[in-house]
Amino acid sequence: MATTAYHHGDLRRALVAEARGLLAEAGVQGMSLREVARRAGVSQTAPYRHFEDRGALLEAVAAEGFGSLARYTAERAAGGRSARSRLRRGSLAYVEFAMSNPDLFRLMFSGPEFHESAEARASYRAWVELITDAQASGDLAGGSTGRKARSLWSLIHGVADLAVNGHLADEEWPRLAGAAVDTMLTGMGLTGMGA
Amino acid sequence: MATTAYHHGDLRRALVAEARGLLAEAGVQGMSLREVARRAGVSQTAPYRHFEDRGALLEAVAAEGFGSLARYTAERAAGGRSARSRLRRGSLAYVEFAMSNPDLFRLMFSGPEFHESAEARASYRAWVELITDAQASGDLAGGSTGRKARSLWSLIHGVADLAVNGHLADEEWPRLAGAAVDTMLTGMGLTGMGA
DNA sequence: TGTACATCAGTGAACGCGCGTTCACTGATGTAC
DNA sequence: TGTACATCAGTGAACGCGCGTTCACTGATGTAC
Numbered sequence: 001m002a003t004t005a006y007h008h009g010d011l012r013r014a015l016v017a018e019a020r021g022l023l024a025e026a027g028v029q030g031m032s033l034r035e036v037a038r039r040a041g042v043s044q045t046a047p048y049r050h051f052e053d054r055g056a057l058l059e060a061v062a063a064e065g066f067g068s069l070a071r072y073t074a075e076r077a078a079g080g081r082s083a084r085s086r087l088r089r090g091s092l093a094y095v096e097f098a099m100s101n102p103d104l105f106r107l108m109f110s111g112p113e114f115h116e117s118a119e120a121r122a123s124y125r126a127w128v129e130l131i132t133d134a135q136a137s138g139d140l141a142g143g144s145t146g147r148k149a150r151s152l153w154s155l156i157h158g159v160a161d162l163a164v165n166g167h168l169a170d171e172e173w174p175r176l177a178g179a180a181v182d183t184m185l186t187g188m189g190l191t192g193m194g195a
Numbered sequence: 196m197a198t199t200a201y202h203h204g205d206l207r208r209a210l211v212a213e214a215r216g217l218l219a220e221a222g223v224q225g226m227s228l229r230e231v232a233r234r235a236g237v238s239q240t241a242p243y244r245h246f247e248d249r250g251a252l253l254e255a256v257a258a259e260g261f262g263s264l265a266r267y268t269a270e271r272a273a274g275g276r277s278a279r280s281r282l283r284r285g286s287l288a289y290v291e292f293a294m295s296n297p298d299l300f301r302l303m304f305s306g307p308e309f310h311e312s313a314e315a316r317a318s319y320r321a322w323v324e325l326i327t328d329a330q331a332s333g334d335l336a337g338g339s340t341g342r343k344a345r346s347l348w349s350l351i352h353g354v355a356d357l358a359v360n361g362h363l364a365d366e367e368w369p370r371l372a373g374a375a376v377d378t379m380l381t382g383m384g385l386t387g388m389g390a
Numbered sequence: 391t392g393t394a395c396a397t398c399a400g401t402g403a404a405c406g407c408g409c410g411t412t413c414a415c416t417g418a419t420g421t422a423c
Numbered sequence: 424t425g426t427a428c429a430t431c432a433g434t435g436a437a438c439g440c441g442c443g444t445t446c447a448c449t450g451a452t453g454t455a456c
Contacts, residue, residue, distance in 0.1 A: 032409065043434050112361030150363065151375035158353025166307030168345065180346040187382025227442065238401050
């Protein structure tokens with residue numbers, strides 16, 4: 001069943017996985033449909049059974065990326081004991097994800113066509129939930145939850161994008177991410193300075 | 196002199212200008228050396244007299260972009276009457292520039308090879324100067340000027356990148372930019388709330 | 391002022407490229423009876 | 424349980440593509456004497 005020529009079984013998933021790997025190795029340019037097919041052990045035209053064209057495969061990879069990002073940040077944030085700590089940990093995780101998957105991160109945020117997925121929406125919702133959580137605990141003033149979520153997201157996305165593209169030194173971005181998030185939370189009036 | 200076949204006179208500059216225009220029309224992918232040459236009214240091989248390869252032309256375009264960005268933000272910031280206002284106006288100008296030149300902005304921040312120019316350094320220095328200015332005026336506490344500059348830059352760069360790639364609604368990013376910068380400045384302890 | 395020559399800045403033909411995509415096809419699977 | 428047939432998921436050859444880049448070249452300019 002694993003190596004039958006016909007009826008691969010889960011080719012769609014396999015193609016997305018190979019595409020993600022190739023993307024990490026060779027960048028968006030290097031992610032060719034033919035090489036992805038080769039790696040999946042399938043003919044060059046087989047992908048067309050599952051994706052309309054190369055762009056559709058890229059969109060699927062981006063969607064999967066948003067899923068991974070949302071899961072990673074949520075998991076890391078959950079380990080914090082205070083609202084501030086959860087926000088800080090989630091933020092740092094976002095940048096770490098970007099630095100670990102630079103080309104995937106670039107793809108995800110390289111145009112409007114890549115964030116029209118349930119996964120992309122979920123990754124935004126993660127920020128809203130962290131803020132809601134901080135407001136519910138009484139550490140953060142209520143109101144304009146969305147605005148606060150987008151402000152924090154913008155900040156940490158900016159750190160991530162600058163770091164990924166080499167504008168911030170390797171030894172600086174972790175400290176900058178923490179300090180900048182702290183500054184912004186303070187500006188929002190967040191109480192409870194505990195780490 | 197304008198239309199002599201040989202010895203164009205200022206071909207290098209013309210090529211960068213055409214490349215920037217083509218980039219705006221067709222994106223990075225669409226910016227082909229041959230089309231740039233065609234638009235400059237020159238043979239397809241002429242660009243090689245001035246640029247080692249396509250990548251070198253892209254780098255020149257990015258450098259020019261950083262120059263434009265630095266000039267635009269500095270000019271707009273200079274119109275503010277208080278330190279807070281200058282920081283706010285410079286920030287908004289940064290996002291406006293990105294929204295007016297989305298593909299140029301994407302190119303400029305699409306990899307480490309595009310910010311190794313004097314212009315790129317100057318555009319970062321603009322932030323340092325705005326912060327230094329705010330500290331000198333006594334509105335902002337001294338110390339860690341670079342850290343503060345990079346924090347603010349990260350925030351506004353994040354707003355710009357998210358807006359450019361369609362993650363923020365058209366009617367929201369100007370308000371978000373203003374509000375988020377205000378929040379961060381407040382977190383930094385900036386006094387003088389005047390607009 | 392004129393001539394010889396080096397240098398500079400273009401030309402235009404040609405190569406090679408892997409790629410995305412279309413096409414008509416065939417082998418494997420599932421279902422109705 | 425067997426057979427007929429529809430459907431699904433692959434194959435492999437072929438086309439066309441504009442592109443980046445190399446090459447040997449030629450026309451224009453500047454300078455030494």
